[in-house]
Amino acid sequence: MLEIRDLHATITTADGQTREILRGIDLSVPDGEIHAVMGPNGAGKSTLAHVLSGRDGYEVTAGSAMLDEQDLLAMAPEERAAAGVFLAFQYPVELPGVGNAHFLRTALNAQRRARGEAELDAVQFLKLARAEIKRLAMRDDMLKRQVNVGFSGGEKKRNEVLQMGLLRPRVAVLDETDSGLDIDALRIVAEGVNALRAPRFSALVITHYQRLLDYIVPDRVHVLAAGRIVRSGGPELARLLEAEGYAAIEQAA
Amino acid sequence: MATRAETSLLGHFTAAADAARRDAAARFARHGLPTVRDEAWKYTSLRALAEVDFTPAEAGTAPMPDLPVLRDLPDMPRLVFINGFYRADLSAPPAWAKPSTAPDLTQVAGEPFAALNTMFTQDGARLAVPAGMDAGTLLLLTLTIGDGAGGKAGAIVLASPRHRITLGAGAALSVLEITAGSGSYLHNAVLEVALGAGATLRHRRLQDEAERAFAVATLYADLAERATYDALIFTVGAALSRTEAHVALTGAGATLSLDAAQALAGRQHGDITTMLSHDAPQCRSRQTIRNVLDGAARGVFQGRIDVARAAQKTDGYQMNHALLLSPLAEIDSKPELRINADDVKCSHGATVGELDADQIFYLRSRGITEAEARSMLIHGFLAEPLGVIEDGPMRDVFDRALLRSLRTGAA
Ligand SMILES: Nc1ncnc2c1ncn2[C@@H]1O[C@H](COP(=O)(O)OP(=O)(O)O)[C@@H](O)[C@H]1O
Ligand SMILES: [Mg+2]
Numbered sequence A: 001m002l003e004i005r006d007l008h009a010t011i012t013t014a015d016g017q018t019r020e021i022l023r024g025i026d027l028s029v030p031d032g033e034i035h036a037v038m039g040p041n042g043a044g045k046s047t048l049a050h051v052l053s054g055r056d057g058y059e060v061t062a063g064s065a066m067l068d069e070q071d072l073l074a075m076a077p078e079e080r081a082a083a084g085v086f087l088a089f090q091y092p093v094e095l096p097g098v099g100n101a102h103f104l105r106t107a108l109n110a111q112r113r114a115r116g117e118a119e120l121d122a123v124q125f126l127k128l129a130r131a132e133i134k135r136l137a138m139r140d141d142m143l144k145r146q147v148n149v150g151f152s153g154g155e156k157k158r159n160e161v162l163q164m165g166l167l168r169p170r171v172a173v174l175d176e177t178d179s180g181l182d183i184d185a186l187r188i189v190a191e192g193v194n195a196l197r198a199p200r201f202s203a204l205v206i207t208h209y210q211r212l213l214d215y216i217v218p219d220r221v222h223v224l225a226a227g228r229i230v231r232s233g234g235p236e237l238a239r240l241l242e243a244e245g246y247a248a249i250e251q252a253a
Numbered sequence B: 001m002a003t004r005a006e007t008s009l010l011g012h013f014t015a016a017a018d019a020a021r022r023d024a025a026a027r028f029a030r031h032g033l034p035t036v037r038d039e040a041w042k043y044t045s046l047r048a049l050a051e052v053d054f055t056p057a058e059a060g061t062a063p064m065p066d067l068p069v070l071r072d073l074p075d076m077p078r079l080v081f082i083n084g085f086y087r088a089d090l091s092a093p094p095a096w097a098k099p100s101t102a103p104d105l106t107q108v109a110g111e112p113f114a115a116l117n118t119m120f121t122q123d124g125a126r127l128a129v130p131a132g133m134d135a136g137t138l139l140l141l142t143l144t145i146g147d148g149a150g151g152k153a154g155a156i157v158l159a160s161p162r163h164r165i166t167l168g169a170g171a172a173l174s175v176l177e178i179t180a181g182s183g184s185y186l187h188n189a190v191l192e193v194a195l196g197a198g199a200t201l202r203h204r205r206l207q208d209e210a211e212r213a214f215a216v217a218t219l220y221a222d223l224a225e226r227a228t229y230d231a232l233i234f235t236v237g238a239a240l241s242r243t244e245a246h247v248a249l250t251g252a253g254a255t256l257s258l259d260a261a262q263a264l265a266g267r268q269h270g271d272i273t274t275m276l277s278h279d280a281p282q283c284r285s286r287q288t289i290r291n292v293l294d295g296a297a298r299g300v301f302q303g304r305i306d307v308a309r310a311a312q313k314t315d316g317y318q319m320n321h322a323l324l325l326s327p328l329a330e331i332d333s334k335p336e337l338r339i340n341a342d343d344v345k346c347s348h349g350a351t352v353g354e355l356d357a358d359q360i361f362y363l364r365s366r367g368i369t370e371a372e373a374r375s376m377l378i379h380g381f382l383a384e385p386l387g388v389i390e391d392g393p394m395r396d397v398f399d400r401a402l403l404r405s406l407r408t409g410a411a
Helices: A045-053 A077-083 A100-114 A122-135 A153-167 A183-194 A236-252 B004-011 B019-031 B112-120 B357-364 B370-381 B383-388 B393-409
Strands: A002-012 A018-029 A034-038 A058-067 A085-088 A171-175 A202-207 A220-225 A228-233 B054-056 B078-082 B126-129 B134-145 B156-159 B162-167 B172-182 B185-195 B200-208 B214-223 B228-235 B240-249 B255-264 B269-278 B284-293 B298-307 B314-324 B330-339 B344-353
Touching: A002 A045, A018 A034, A018 A045, A018 A058, A018 A202, A018 A228, A034 A236, A045 A058, A045 A077, A045 A085, A045 A171, A045 A202, A077 A085, A077 A100, A077 B357, A085 A153, A100 A122, A100 A153, A100 B370, A122 A153, A153 A171, A153 A183, A220 A236, A228 A236, B004 B019, B004 B054, B019 B112, B112 B185, B112 B214, B126 B172, B134 B156, B134 B185, B162 B172, B162 B200, B172 B185, B172 B393, B185 B200, B185 B228, B200 B214, B200 B240, B200 B393, B214 B228, B214 B255, B228 B240, B228 B269, B228 B383, B228 B393, B240 B255, B255 B269, B255 B298, B255 B383, B255 B393, B269 B284, B269 B314, B284 B298, B284 B330, B284 B370, B284 B383, B298 B314, B298 B344, B314 B330, B314 B370, B330 B344, B357 B370, B370 B383, B370 B393, B383 B393
Parallel strands: A034 A202, A034 A220, A085 A171, A171 A202, B054 B156, B078 B134, B126 B162, B134 B172, B156 B185, B162 B185, B172 B200, B185 B214, B200 B228, B214 B240, B228 B255, B240 B269, B255 B284, B269 B298, B284 B314, B298 B330, B314 B344
Antiparallel strands: A002 A018, A002 A058, A220 A228
């Protein structure tokens, strides 16, 4: 289970000011559940995702984030990944000169090594990757291309979901994976997430829109505003937000 | 006043030598080793050489040195030179090659290190591919076994091979050239290339010289009409190196691709200097240089392009990229375009950057360690030049040399 308690995080802006972005987040995602996090732009959704995956540039000033008995905040990003944390980036990064197949296999084997599992050879890896690519209705040349270089917005997001499918995380954090996707791509991405549903898998699906949640039906919906979870509820909360907007919810909170 | 190096070099010169050598010695006596006051050597100081005693290498029978770069070499025809001398016992020449004949000194150029080479050279590969022949791939190994002590304790070895590659009209050849060695030495090579009409030379050069070595390679190439010279120069070794290429596109429609990559660390200094003369119309030249500099390493790229009045429709492109891995690393970039024709397309540029924190985090978030992430991104930066080498044993030799240099650099 992912358990976030009273999490506070600050950033230091270019002019040297310290700003608190996360202002006491409490959130638990039990194994096997998918939770949605919704909230207006600037609420701190990406910051939460980054702090959970260990990106530099944020200072955690209070609180904790535990995955089972493991203290995520004390671990390096690659250790968190090996422990099963996966972040699908809102803005996937381009890696010129790095081949997608090489990248995926290196990542998979690095995690397997860290967990004391046998590494996959090129043939085993390709078999796995091809099956995943087919499932996500991606172009066959996906593996031959440089990571995210020249990918359309939708291809980048699908490449994130491909990585997730190969790495099989314990907890996936999807940061606005739906933005920039047309309805067909959205359905494929949602199926990619739903296919991972398992007793030992949980996900935090960050989204701005209700639309994605028609395809990935969350167990819980949380509203994040100004660095706090201001309201939690069932799937119906997403529809309420869609109808009434964030302002109403924030005022009610 | 002559430096100790100059005095020792002139002291070893035999006055009875032929006219070409005497001319070269006279020129060397006049100008000495270049200094940073010479415009062409502004960024590369030879002070480290100035107080060294040199002794010209002699032919020997040393066994093949056990160097990492020589392990798992592709199985193909090969010519081996040690300390500037052909070693028939270690070579497997193709039938058409005549490796060991006295060097041809008729084309003596004025560059100081070429003059020094002329004074002392005894041997070198003489490769002449007949017109129309596809001569396949050839491995050219130029190894130097230097003195273990070096420095002031004793004189250091000067190796002066002079290679010449001539392709007849329509001929083709691929050369994989590796220069390497052990100990301290100065490897001062001259390579002359003459390509006949429509000939194609592919040249992949790996400079993996010993840590304490000085290495200067002066390359002269002449391209007849429609000839193609496709060169990749990869520099990972030597304390101080300079690769100086003089390429004349003398026939209409000739094509030059002269790419270079350097991966340097510690206090290594690597200088790539190119001087191109577009002398004929409709020639095309492409140069992309990539530098990966760690520690206090210093990279230099000087690229001059001269376009003669007759060279209409010249298409020239030159780009120097540097990736600085440490705050002490440094790159100097000096493009120089001298264009005398009016219908010409010529561009140049330079970029300098560091490894990108977002890229490193992206990789780490996938479980890849920081060290491996950095190495992947550095490889990515060099993927373009490495990609020029077709997959296979040749590519592996370059990849492994790069890996070694990155590992030693990760101090
Ligand atoms: N590196 C940063 N420097 C300055 N401000 C930042 C930085 N990262 C985030 N912020 C600010 O923190 C707030 C939350 O950002 P973010 O987590 O990206 O929001 P969301 O993903 O919910 O739209 C915003 O006001 C944003 O401008
Ligand atoms: Mg965001």
